[in-house]
Amino acid sequence: MRRPVWALVTAPAAALVLTAIPAPANPLLGTSPASATPTGPVDPPLLDETAIGGTVRVNVVTDQSTDLASAAEAGQTLVSYDTLPMVTLRVNRAGLDALNSKPGVLSVTEDVPVPPTLNESTVKIGSDKAVTAGKTGAGTAVAVLDTGVATRHPFLSGRVKTEACFSVNDESYGATSLCPNGSAEQAGPGSADAEAGACATLGTACSHGTHVAGIAAGNGAGISGAPTRGVAPPVRTSSRSRCSRSSSRTSTAAPEPARACSASPAPRSRDWRRSTP
Numbered sequence: 001m002r003r004p005v006w007a008l009v010t011a012p013a014a015a016l017v018l019t020a021i022p023a024p025a026n027p028l029l030g031t032s033p034a035s036a037t038p039t040g041p042v043d044p045p046l047l048d049e050t051a052i053g054g055t056v057r058v059n060v061v062t063d064q065s066t067d068l069a070s071a072a073e074a075g076q077t078l079v080s081y082d083t084l085p086m087v088t089l090r091v092n093r094a095g096l097d098a099l100n101s102k103p104g105v106l107s108v109t110e111d112v113p114v115p116p117t118l119n120e121s122t123v124k125i126g127s128d129k130a131v132t133a134g135k136t137g138a139g140t141a142v143a144v145l146d147t148g149v150a151t152r153h154p155f156l157s158g159r160v161k162t163e164a165c166f167s168v169n170d171e172s173y174g175a176t177s178l179c180p181n182g183s184a185e186q187a188g189p190g191s192a193d194a195e196a197g198a199c200a201t202l203g204t205a206c207s208h209g210t211h212v213a214g215i216a217a218g219n220g221a222g223i224s225g226a227p228t229r230g231v232a233p234p235v236r237t238s239s240r241s242r243c244s245r246s247s248s249r250t251s252t253a254a255p256e257p258a259r260a261c262s263a264s265p266a267p268r269s270r271d272w273r274r275s276t277p
Contacts, residue, residue, distance in 0.1 A: 040100035067104030137232030146209030
């Protein structure tokens, strides 16, 4: 059964950080302190949640990094950041009241785990604005060095233009090639198809490259239940598989047999790209 690429798509780490920062008061998106709500920077439901006691985990965004020390006095610091004007605290109602009146505090929102979706993450990184401005990526190519790609997946229809596989056959390391023809190297149509050869027997172990390619160049037009698009649907995708089937417990902690990616195939895949028109 073909697995929907959008079902497991995850956003990049930067997008996850931005998710914690509300857009109306997000210094990373160019807003100003004036965008804070008239009632104060604390999200009102948090005040209700702590009215009769208890604590909440919150992300506090400040105008400047110099405001963080004062904001952190409101509660217990759980996470601090090297470059972002943000701190994650555990606070009670008194701490929230203090944050509501502290100069320089832009927003205080609950730090709850929210699974990202592609429709949200592409907006977070501004790709929708780039597309509107005509910067679509048309005429360029993105090389995905990963586990290969489900080349016939509807979200990637017509976008995988070149394929190659660089794997490892090494009995002493318990490594077996995942190239569809079983060799250490294979190029041409079908050579990086994650739904062919040994990869097709490993369940979701070879699906990661499909997710990455979908984030980069997927197009959900006309596909029921799919995200609208990836970051740049017009780009061409060059898929290269660089992983092996591993039966060595020293190379992976996953149950045998598993997919593992060695370092040596990656430079070979780059050499192949330089020699390919």
